[in-house]
Amino acid sequence: MKAAISIDDARKNDDGVSSPEWLDELQTLTSSSRATDDFEQRLEHSRDRLPFGRFRHRSKQLTVGLPSAVVEPADIEEVTRVVKFANDHKLPIIPYGCGSGVLGGTVSLNDEIIVGLGRMDRLIEIDEINCVAHVEAGMNGGAFEAALIERGYTCGHYPQSLNMSTVGGWAACRGSGQSSSRYGNIENMIVGMKVVLPDGELLVVRHVPRRSVGPSLIEMFIGSEGTLGMIVELTLRIWRLPACEISHVVVFPSLQHGLDALRDVMQAEIRPAIVRLYDEAESLRWSNGKLAVETHPILCTLAFSGLQAVAEAEASAALGICEDQGALLVDDAPFRTWKKIRFESYSDEYVNSGGFYDTIEVAAPWSVLPGMYADIRATVIERYPAVQINAHWSHVYSDGACMYMTVKFPAMPDDDAFPIHADIWEIVTSMCLDMGGTTSHHHGIGYFRNKWFVEELNAGHGVISKLKETLDPHLILNPGKLGMRQGINP
Numbered sequence: 045m046k047a048a049i050s051i052d053d054a055r056k057n058d059d060g061v062s063s064p065e066w067l068d069e070l071q072t073l074t075s076s077s078r079a080t081d082d083f084e085q086r087l088e089h090s091r092d093r094l095p096f097g098r099f100r101h102r103s104k105q106l107t108v109g110l111p112s113a114v115v116e117p118a119d120i121e122e123v124t125r126v127v128k129f130a131n132d133h134k135l136p137i138i139p140y141g142c143g144s145g146v147l148g149g150t151v152s153l154n155d156e157i158i159v160g161l162g163r164m165d166r167l168i169e170i171d172e173i174n175c176v177a178h179v180e181a182g183m184n185g186g187a188f189e190a191a192l193i194e195r196g197y198t199c200g201h202y203p204q205s206l207n208m209s210t211v212g213g214w215a216a217c218r219g220s221g222q223s224s225s226r227y228g229n230i231e232n233m234i235v236g237m238k239v240v241l242p243d244g245e246l247l248v249v250r251h252v253p254r255r256s257v258g259p260s261l262i263e264m265f266i267g268s269e270g271t272l273g274m275i276v277e278l279t280l281r282i283w284r285l286p287a288c289e290i291s292h293v294v295v296f297p298s299l300q301h302g303l304d305a306l307r308d309v310m311q312a313e314i315r316p317a318i319v320r321l322y323d324e325a326e327s328l329r330w331s332n333g334k335l336a337v338e339t340h341p342i343l344c345t346l347a348f349s350g351l352q353a354v355a356e357a358e359a360s361a362a363l364g365i366c367e368d369q370g371a372l373l374v375d376d377a378p379f380r381t382w383k384k385i386r387f388e389s390y391s392d393e394y395v396n397s398g399g400f401y402d403t404i405e406v407a408a409p410w411s412v413l414p415g416m417y418a419d420i421r422a423t424v425i426e427r428y429p430a431v432q433i434n435a436h437w438s439h440v441y442s443d444g445a446c447m448y449m450t451v452k453f454p455a456m457p458d459d460d461a462f463p464i465h466a467d468i469w470e471i472v473t474s475m476c477l478d479m480g481g482t483t484s485h486h487h488g489i490g491y492f493r494n495k496w497f498v499e500e501l502n503a504g505h506g507v508i509s510k511l512k513e514t515l516d517p518h519l520i521l522n523p524g525k526l527g528m529r530q531g532i533n534p
């Protein structure tokens with residue numbers, strides 16, 4: 045681990061240092077000269093919501109380093125100019141949406157220029173005949189959804205970070221929303237894309253419902269985390285607002301019963317709008333500290349939406365499947381509570397009070413999930429009894445699910461806490477890989493997961509690296525992220 049740099053020292057060292065010689069030229073590339081090397085602006089953009097960075101920030105330290113400048117282009121033309129400029133001068137750049145990534149995707153490692161997309165925030169058009177929306181990549185997710193709702197539509201992508209992320213960021217991180225079992229993940233929604241490539245060329249993938257003309261170019265950029273191109277515009281499928289929502293809360297005699305029920309629901313081709321199955325500790329928390337039924341410690345919320353008749357039929361069929369697994373129907377207060385706070389960050393209070401809080405979301409086939417949960421928890425708790433490690437399952441498929449693990453431990457000096465934190469990541473990730481799972485369901489790689497990227501992809505790592513080096517021979521786009529090399533090719 046690199047030695048931490050104190051923010052106060054960085055500020056002092058910066059005082060009186062002259063601006064980079066290229067800054068004047070960069071300023072001419074955007075309207076209203078939106079390029080700056082102001083220290084506070086660079087500091088603000090030096091980190092994202094990576095928990096490790098939040099711990100360091102709490103101790104007045106940088107996550108890793110500082111960017112050299114921040115630039116905010118207003119349109120595709122300006123993005124193109126900025127990217128060409130960076131390529132010509134071999135200067136590294138980081139595309140920046142809202143900075144809500146939790147793996148350090150926008151964290152500055154090497155004096156990069158931050159390219160903020162926040163000025164590109166327009167909903168360009170809703171095409172009602174084809175039920176798609178054309179949107180600029182820097183549009184805030186919450187603003188996008190609100191604009192759709194106003195016109196009677198929804199995008200169906202509801203990450204917990206809806207209001208603190210951009211539509212481009214959803215694509216770049218291959219995100220997943222709370223209704224993924226009904227609407228799919230972001231890759232199921234994006235049907236058109238404009239991307240500024242590292243040499244400044246604009247790639248336009250027109251919207252069509254599907255194409256069979258080789259590998260998917262859109263898929264190449266979904267999850268590319270700013271390393272292959274600057275996503276500037278997107279076309280997403282949208283949906284008419286559902287006529288109704290039916291919600292139920294059930295409790296199961298055991299986690300295994302709950303997992304089996306969800307598997308059966310998905311394999312029966314039912315598409316719930318919300319599925320949230322909690323382990324014992326999380327169930328207790330969502331039940332306000334008191335089990336609804338002593339013999340049934342596992343809580344699960346289910347919601348169904350759409351046309352009344354369809355939602356009712358799906359709800360009734362799903363409840364029948366849950367009952368077959370011993371479930372009992374209980375009051376739906378936990379669902380109502382969750383709905384009120386579904387777009388809030390739950391970690392703030394704990395982190396602000398000095399504790400250590402992180403989340404690790406893996407995914408695996410149903411056949412290994414129960415064992416994976418039990419073995420990972422047992423290993424972590426045996427090694428670190430003070431650590432609370434729990435999980436819920438809220439993205440489910442016919443063949444498996446995401447296991448979203450929450451890790452908490454109490455306040456202690458960073459020097460003691462960081463090795464524990466790193467070791468827990470190692471335990472969870474390596475055990476998940478060994479058992480046949482994947483290291484990330486929707487948060488992505490950033491720089492924090494680089495270490496496991498090769499093992500995750502095997503020969504695929506070489507394929508992606510070659511693609512990167514072909515498109516971006518000077519490695520200007522977000523170097524050092526997504527398991528890619530950091531060095532700039534001279």
Ligand SMILES: Cc1cc2nc3c(=O)[nH]c(=O)nc-3n(C[C@H](O)[C@H](O)[C@H](O)COP(=O)(O)OP(=O)(O)OC[C@H]3O[C@@H](n4cnc5c(N)ncnc54)[C@H](O)[C@@H]3O)c2cc1C
Binds near residue numbers: 214269
């Ligand atoms: C409290 C909380 C809850 C969260 N819940 C969810 C969740 O439910 N589901 C989920 O999927 N994620 C979730 N996340 C993670 C994060 O919000 C998402 O990954 C989000 O999509 C990031 O969007 P952003 O605009 O903030 O991207 P940023 O953090 O700004 O950037 C993330 C990465 O994408 C790249 N990037 C951003 N915009 C572009 C672009 N236009 N072109 C090319 N590259 C780009 C950046 O370089 C970086 O590598 C959560 C995060 C927090 C803090």
